[in-house]
Amino acid sequence: MIPTTAVLSLLLLATSPSTLVQAQKAGTFEVVGNSGVSAQQLFLGALNKVYVVDKTENNPMRVTGAGGEHAAWASEYSLVTNQARALDVVTNSFCAGGTVLGDGTWINVGGNQGVTWGGLTAPSQTGGAPYDDLDGGRSVRFLTPCNDNDNCEWEDDAERYMSSRRWYPTLETLEDGSAIIIGGCSWGGYVNDAAQNNPTYEYYPTRGAPVTLGLLQTSLPANLYSLTWLLPSGVLFIQTNWATAILDYKNNQQYDLPDVPLAVRTYPASAATAMLPLTPANNWQPTMLFCGGTNLQEDQWVTTWNIAAFPADSSCVKITPDQANPEWEQDDSLDQGRTMGQFIILPDGRLWMGNGAALGTAGYGNETWAVGRSYADRPLHESWYFDPLAASGSRWKSAGTSAVDRLYHSVATLLPDGSVLVSGSNPNPDYVDRTIDPTITYITEYRVEKFYPSYYDSPRPEPVGMPASIGYGGAYFNVSLPSTAFASSSQIGTTKFVVSRTGFSTHAMNMGMRHLQLDSTYTAAEDGSATFHVSQIPPNAAIFPPGPALLFCVVNGVPSQAAWIMVGSGAIETQPVSAAASLPANFVAVSPTAESTTASPQETGGSSNSNSPGAAGSSGTTQSGAGRRLGGGAGGVASVLVLGASLASLVL
Template identity: 30%
Template sequence: MKILGALVVLMLMHSFYDLVDAQGSWQILNRNAGIACMHAAATHYNTLIMLDRTNTGPSQIRLAGGKCRNQPLERILKNDCWAHSVMMNPVSGAVRPLTVQTDTWCSSGQFFDNGMMVQTGGDFEGLRKIRTLKPCPPEGNCDWMELAEPLAKGRWYASNQLLQTGTRQIIVGGRNEPTYEFYPKRRAGEGAYYLSVLDGCCDNLYPFVFLLPNKLLFIFANKDSVSLNWETGKVVRKFPTIPGNPRNYPSAGSAVMLPVSYTTGFTRGEIMVCGGAANGASRTNNVGAACSNNCGRIVATAAAGGWAMENMPIRRCMGDMINMPNGEVLIINGAMNGFQGWGKASNAVLNPVNYNPNAAAGRRFAMWAKTGIPRVYHSTASLLADGRVIVAGSNTHQFYTYTGAFPTELRVEAFSPPYLGANYNAYRPAITGAPIALKYNQVFTMAFTVGVRRGAVTVYQNSAPFTTHSFSQGQRSLHLKTSVPVRAGAGWSMQVTAAPNNSLAPPAWYIFFCVQNGIPSKGKWIKQNN
C-alpha cells in the first residue's frame, strides 16, 4: 500500500512519461545529406530547409540538371556546380539540392505569414543580400530567389524576429553593426537604427531577440538586455546584467522564451538563457576553458526583478534550446570546453537534457539518451510536427574536412524523446479534427482519439523558427485554454481558445499539439491569421 501511495503522489507531481526509466532514442536518417547544415528551418509542408556557406568549395551534392553557379565575387569556386543548400524529407531522409547565389555564411532568417522563408545577410558578396524561398511539398521544385533590394547595412551574425503584421521582420545586430533595421522597410529610404546594447567589443553577435506579450522586443547581447519599443525606437527598460559568463556568439549560450500561458492571462513573458563560454575565453583564445553550467530566468514583462539562476547537470556551450510540444525545453548539442570557432571546442556533449519549467527547483532537469555523433560548432536542431528533433551539421573547419577531431559532419539524425516510446502509445492523443486557419480569440473544436484517457489534456502552439549558431530565431510556444474533453463518437472533443492577439502569435504557420499528461500528439499545422 505504501508503494501504491507513493506512485499516486508521483503521478500527481510529474508528467506520465517520467514514471519509467525512458531516455529517448536516436536514428540516423541520412548518412550523407550532401552539405554540413549550418542553418535549418522546418516548413509547414513537413520538409526541412538546410543551408551552409557557399565558400566552402565543393560540397558532396551537385546542383540538379548540370546547373552551375557563376559568381565572380566568390572567393573559392567562381564557377560552382555544387549545392550549398538542400531540402530534406525528414520521413524518408531524401534530400534535393537547392541553389543559393551569394554567401549565406552566418546569416539569419525567419518565415513570413504565408510560409515564405526570408533569409538575410551573410559574408562577403552576401553581406547585404535578401533571399526568399516559398516552401513546397517534398515532391515540389521550389528554390531560392535573390532580391535586388539590399539591406540597409551588412548583416553578418544578425538575428531576425517576425513582427505583429506577419509581413515584416526586424533584423538585429551583426559584426561591427550595433544597429537594427526592418524588412520590408516601413517607408522609402528607411535606414538602420543604433542600439547601444549591441555595441561593445565582443560576445554580442547573434543577439537573442524575442517578441514579448507586451508588444516590446527583448534583446540580449553578451550579458545585458533591454526591452525595446520597436515602433518608436525607445528603450523601455534595461534589465540587470545576468550573473556569470557571456552568452552570445562566440561564447555560444542559448535562449528560449518559456511558454506563454493562458493561466497567467498571456501576460507573462519569461526568458531563459543557458550555458556559454567562460569569461574571456574567446578574447584570450582559451580553447580549454570550461563552458558554463548555469541558466538564468527573468520575467521580461515585469516592471522589476532580476535573474533567477540554477545549474544544469552538465556544462555546455554551442547547445541548442528548443520549445518542445509539451511545454518543456530540450537542451541539445554542444561542447563542454572552448567557444565557437574553427577548432575551438572539445569534449562534445552527447546527452540532451530536458528541462521542465514547472517542476520544483532541483527537479527540473533530466538527462536523456546520448548520441554517438558529436555536434559542436555549426550544428542545428529543429522540432518536427511528429515530435522528433532533427539534428544536423557540425563543422569546426574552414572547409569540408573529413579527418581529425570533429570532422565535417554530413549525417542527419532524428532524436525521439521518451514521449515517443512504445510504452506511451496508448496514452498518446491523435488529432482527428481541427481548423486549417484561425483568427485571434477564436474558440474552435479540436477532436482527438486516444487509447487510454488519463490525466489532463491541453494544447500547445509552437512556431517554426530559423535555427543557427545555438539560437532559434522566432521561436515561441503558447499554452492555450481548453475545455474538459467530452466523448464524441469513438473519440473525444474539446473547445480550444486561440491566442488573443498578434503580439503573442504573429500571423504565421504554427504546429498545434494535443497533449495528454505530458504525452503529445503528432502536431497539426494551422495558419494563424490576423
C-alpha cells in the same frame, strides 16, 4: 462498492490502444540520413520538408546555377524519404540570420563575401570559379516551401537587399508579420569590434534607413547574434554580451535592464536559450531561460591564449521582462559546463537540450592551440530534459546519448511527429573529412539524426477537427477525441492544445521559436469520448506572431501528429483581432441512474487546465439534464464521470 474512478479507469484502459508498444525508440538517437550540405542553418518549412543552408564551401553535393555546376551550399531534406535535394543559393550565406514572415515566406539574411578554397576571399565578388558565389553581406534570400513537390527554390533578388552589410544578424518576426533585422558586423572575425560593428536595426519589408541601437554600441565585443524576443507588450527583449535591454522599436526607445549574471550567453559563448512555454496558467507571460555559455571578460575575447581549454559555464538564469522591475533569477544548473548547447521546446512543455561542448567556445581558426581548427573541445553527447514545472532542484533529467560530435555550426529542430532532428557540425573553414586530412579532429558532419523523446513510443491521440488556420481571439473551435484516447478519466481534464513555431536554427539558437498553450474546456460524453472547445490565440498578435506553425493535441503528455496551420491572416499586415469568445463550462455526461450524486450549485467556464486563470477554486459541479457542468479543475471529472447505464448500475 467499487469506486467510480477505479471502474472508469479500468474500462478506459480496456478500450485504449495497447500501451505495450514494441520497438522502443524513446530515449534514443538514430542516424536517418545525410543532409547533403553541412547544416549550419536549418528550419522546418513544411510538414514533410526541412531546409538546410550552409556557408559557401566545397560540399560534395553539386548543383547547377546560372554559371554552371558548382558545389551546393543549400538543400531540401525530405522527412519522408530521408533524402536531400540540392538547392542553389547565389550569394554566400555564411552565418546568416533567418525567420518566417506572416505570409509563410522564409527569409535568409546577410552573410559574407564570396570565397574561394579554404574560405579565403575570392578575387571576384560577382561570381566565378570555384564556387560562383557572390558577396552575401547585404543579401535577402526568399523561399516559399513546397511540401508535396520539388518545385521550390531560393530566390535572391538584389532589388530587395538590405541597405547595409550584416554578418551574424538576428531576426525576429513582428506582430504584423514583417521582420526586424538587428545588428551584425561587416567582415567577421572571432568577435565583433568597433571598426566593423553595425549597431543598427532595419526591417523587411523595408521601412527606410537603419536606426541606431545604443545597446549594440556599448556591448562589444561579444554582441553578434543578439538574443531577441518580441514580448506580448509589443516591445523587444534583447540580451547581448553582458547587457540586457527593452527596445520599444515603434518609438526607437531603449530601456536598460540589469546585466545578465554569471556568464556571457550570446555567440560565441553560445548558451542554450529559449522563451519558456506561454500557457493559460502563467497568463501567457514570457520568461527567458539561458543555460551555459562562458564567463570570459571583455579583454579575454582574443585568440592569443588557449580558449579551447577554458571550461564552459554551467549556470542557468532566467528573467520575466514583461513585468515591473524585472530581475534575473538563478535556476537549476547544468550537470556540467556547456557551450553551444541548444534548447528545443517539446509539445509536452519540456525543453530538450543537446549538442555542444564542455570546453572553449564557438568558432574556428588556425591558432596552434586550436583543436584541429576548433575553438571548442570535449563534445558532450548526452542530452537532457528541462521541465520548467518541476520542483526546483529536480528540473533536469537525462534524455538520451548520441554518438555524433555536434560542435560549431550544429542545429536542431522539432518535427511534426514530436521527435527532434539534429544535424550539422563543421568547425572548419571548408569541407574536410579524414580522406582530405587524416589528422583532423572534428570533421564536416553530414549525418542527420532523430532523437525520440520519452513519449515517442506511446499510442498517439488522433484528434478530429484540428483547424488549418487560427487567428487572434474570436470564436472557439471544437476538437473531438474517442474514448480510446484516454487511459483514465483524469486525462480528459489535462488534455491540452499547443501551437509551436520551431524557428530558424543556427549557432545554438532557434530564432522565433515559441510554444503557446491555447485555453480550452471540454464536454465529456457518456461513452468516454470528449469534445474540446479550444480558444484561438489570445487577441494580441505580439503573443505569437503570424505565420505557419504546428498544432499539437497533447493527452497525458503524449502529442498527436501535428497539424500544419497558418496563424493570423496569412499576409504581412496589421492582424485582425477580435474579442475572445467565452468558452463553455466543462461538462460531463452521466447516466440517469447516477444523477442523484450531490453537486455544487456552482457553474464556471474557463480552461480545462486547473492552474489557469478563471479555473482556480472552480472545481464544483452543476447538474443539468443528463450531465453535470464542472469548473476548470480536472479533479471533478474523476469524481462524477460515469460511462453509460450499464456501468452506472455496476457502480451502484
